[in-house]
Amino acid sequence: MKPAPFAYVRARSLDEALGCLVADPEAKILAGGQSLVPMMNMRLARPSTLVDLNAVAELSGVDAAADGGLAIGALTRHTDLVTSPLVRERAPLLATAAAHIGHRAIRNRGTLGGSLAHADPAAELPAAVLALGATLVAAGPGGRRRIAADDFFLGLFATALAADEILVAVETPPHRDAAWGFAEVARRAGDFAIAGAAVAAIPGDVGRSARVRLVAFGVDDRPIRLTAAEIHLGDPALTPDAAAAAGAAAAGCCHPAADVHASAEYRRHLVSVLTEQVVREAAGRRAARREGESRWSQSP
Ligand SMILES: Cc1cc2nc3c(=O)[nH]c(=O)nc-3n(C[C@H](O)[C@H](O)[C@H](O)COP(=O)(O)OP(=O)(O)OC[C@H]3O[C@@H](n4cnc5c(N)ncnc54)[C@H](O)[C@@H]3O)c2cc1C
Incomplete structure (x- = not known):
């Protein structure tokens, strides 16, 4: 099947992407597209505008935090979680969970933020960030807020993100005792x-x-x-x-x-x-x- 007609914006910055969500309440973020595009093709989702985050470089990558944990950009691909030496050292649970997602082609496109925002109850990454007691960072028109993983997943495909918010990062605490x-x-x-x-x-x-x-x-x-x-x-x-x-x-x-x-x-x-x-x-x-x-x- 083919999706319903939609407009497309390739955002160059986080502010531009946030502006698009404010301008069009029916707009949706496009990250890896591995869940959203099939849903659009089946007409289970009909966003009027797709706001593509893939050119917003600041949303990708893994950084070591001073406390021994990690700060991971929402656009980081599943494959990068699997292969990143930092993730394997500081959050091996996350690397292992990501390796169980779909197949290589899906892991090469799908993103951490997309999986968490989509909130499939059978998905691996939401379970991993919940077990790690991670903190999710959302950006909206009023600035940024930090949401504990315990408060993020509200139900079937439902999260604490508002329609005009974008998940920008995930912070994991220091790894303890290899346990x-x-x-x-x-x-x-x-x-x-x-x-x-x-x-x-x-x-x-x-x-x-x-x-x-x-x-x-x-x-x-x-x-x-x-x-x-x-x-x-x-x-x-x-x-x-x-x-x-x-x-x-x-x-x-x-x-x-x-x-x-x-x-x-x-x-x-x-x-x-x-x-x-x-x-x-x-x-x-x-x-x-x-x-x-x-x-x-x-x-x-
Ligand atoms: C054949 C197949 C098998 C799969 N198997 C598995 C599996 O075994 N386990 C698993 O967990 N997943 C699986 N997936 C789904 C895959 O992991 C997706 O990558 C993931 O669920 C969504 O990530 P994405 O980056 O592709 O998000 P997209 O599809 O681009 O977006 C998904 C949703 O999240 C929203 N969104 C995306 N990024 C953000 C953001 N930063 N802030 C706010 N909202 C955002 C979008 O608007 C959309 O509503 C599979 C997919 C396919 C096609």
Whole structure:
């Protein structure tokens, strides 16, 4: 099918793009086009103007933040998340999640900001930024505001972004103790997940131990925190033993729907199994890191 007629603006700056959104309330941002263009072709989306961000260079790239975290431009492609040495070092959960998206051609065009703004409940990157406790930076006519990932995803394809706002960056906190895990089940490699889980240990408040954040995706109308499972996992309690308790608790946290791919019951079962799996992964990584550190400190 072909899209309904639309106007096209290749914005040269963020201000120009924001001006286009104010001038036309029916305008939409075009980033990688991997979700928007198929929706336009199926006439599920009919923007009157497409505001193309691809020439706004300031929105791409990965920067190291002074606190040990990252600031990542919204237009950064999935492929760059997968291959960036900085992302692999400081937010390996994000790099791993991005590697599960679709196929190479899709990852070469699709963007971090596009995936978060689109807010597909089965998408990998929304789940990863939620597990990391990231902060999303939005620019609008009144300036910039920072939105916690916990407050960003509001429902099925719905976010806290206003129609005249553009997601410009994502800030991830410092990586803690190598304690992270990511797993999903899909029918074929490259398909959207039937269900998935992610876990990350992030720094606690000053003087406090790390907090462990557990997230499931594909099993509710948005990525969800598995808070009833998190209570089994403090920093000292991130152990394989606690993984089974967390997995059992996780199934009760979600409200999966049945569709042609899986029943609600099967998705609930997957959440339980995948939660246990990612917690075991995180515990194993942390133990390996600590063993490496103690060997290093004992070497003459
Ligand atoms: C065959 C196929 C398989 C796929 N498989 C997966 C998969 O397994 N997992 C997965 O997560 N995704 C998958 N995708 C989707 C892909 O990841 C998209 O790249 C992503 O969902 C949207 O990113 P985009 O940059 O292409 O955004 P676009 O398609 O350009 O935009 C998507 C939406 O976000 C808005 N938007 C984009 N950028 C911004 C911004 N900076 N600020 C505000 N609003 C913005 C647009 O206006 C639009 O409403 C698949 C796509 C295809 C075609």
